[in-house]
Amino acid sequence: NAGVTQTPKFQVLKTGQSMTLQCAQDMNHNSMYWYRQDPGMGLRLIYYSASEGTTDKGEVPNGYNVSRLNKREFSLRLESAAPSQTSVYFCASGTVYSNQPQHFGDGTRLSIL
């Protein structure tokens, strides 16, 4: 039972490059989330998906896009990376009952030069 799996674990990009962060969960959860974690800032919600086929903006959506590919997978795309997007990105999933993230992946550490 893998829980929430994120790929890649590390990535270095140049300013202006694009990339997609992948996330998959095997717990049959309806809700999925993308957060970023920066020193002294706590976790901030980028986008979330309450169920398959729906996505909504969180606190810091600018510069990002998401796709809820199916119930298991929720990807985050940076179209034109900027140094301000250097961060650790976490994907999470949760049940409809709690409507809150309960299980997190181990993160993608992204550096943008």
Added chain:
Amino acid sequence: QKEVEQDPGPLSVPEGAIVSLNCTYSNSAFQYFMWYRQYSRKGPELLMYTYSSGNKEDGRFTAQVDKSSKYISLFIRDSQPSDSATYLCAMSGRGDKLVFGAGTILRVKS
């Protein structure tokens, strides 16, 4: 001013000590309160979930909410070196998304 304030620490205690971790908040609409534990280079894991005021106990962990003071606490009894981690508080109102504190680093020395 941040909606949720949490002392970053680090908080260093000897093994076996009682640990008290705290958060204050400003939004009186918050009614769901959580504590997450995050080990180094890992994702957060949900530790405790409390609705409204009162206490909740789970093994060595007790979560306490005082809505009148806008103050929540996590107590860890008989602390172990394996409890060394960053502890994140998080809270939300009904139907809202979670707001996280920045986390407190805890170090338990053997």
